[in-house]
Amino acid sequence: MPNHYFRITNCDGGTIEHLAEIADVKSAWTETTKVFGDLARGCGLKENAxxxxxxxxxxxxxxxxxxxxxxxCEAVASACLTADKGEPC
Known part of the structure; x- marks a missing residue:
């Protein structure tokens, strides 16, 4: 079975790699989305990261x-609030 690697870059810019044995391209996409979903639940994403x-x-x-x-999007939100008052965005 071909070896593949997951490279994960966290919110602080740190990167790790994990070896994964994945059979084919279709399985690779399925496994990538599954791993992403699992990890994203607990990644602790911060603002502007x-x-x-x-x-x-x-x-x-x-x-x-x-x-x-x-x-x-504070600047965008402020501009839209201004527009709601009849002023241009």
Missing amino acids: EWRIELLGSRREPLYRIRLLAET
Whole structure:
């Protein structure tokens, strides 16, 4: 069975890799989404941070990447409140 690697980058920018034995491309996508869902539940995502998981091939070439991005939109929210009062955004 081919070896693949999960590269996980947490909210603080730290990166770890885990070896995974995955049979084929379809299984790789399924496993990547499953692992992402499991890890995302407890990742402790902070404001204005990014968390991601990548599945790498046996030569560590990227095959899939899933990112979770948290953004603070205070400036946008303020502009929209102003627009609600009849003033341009």
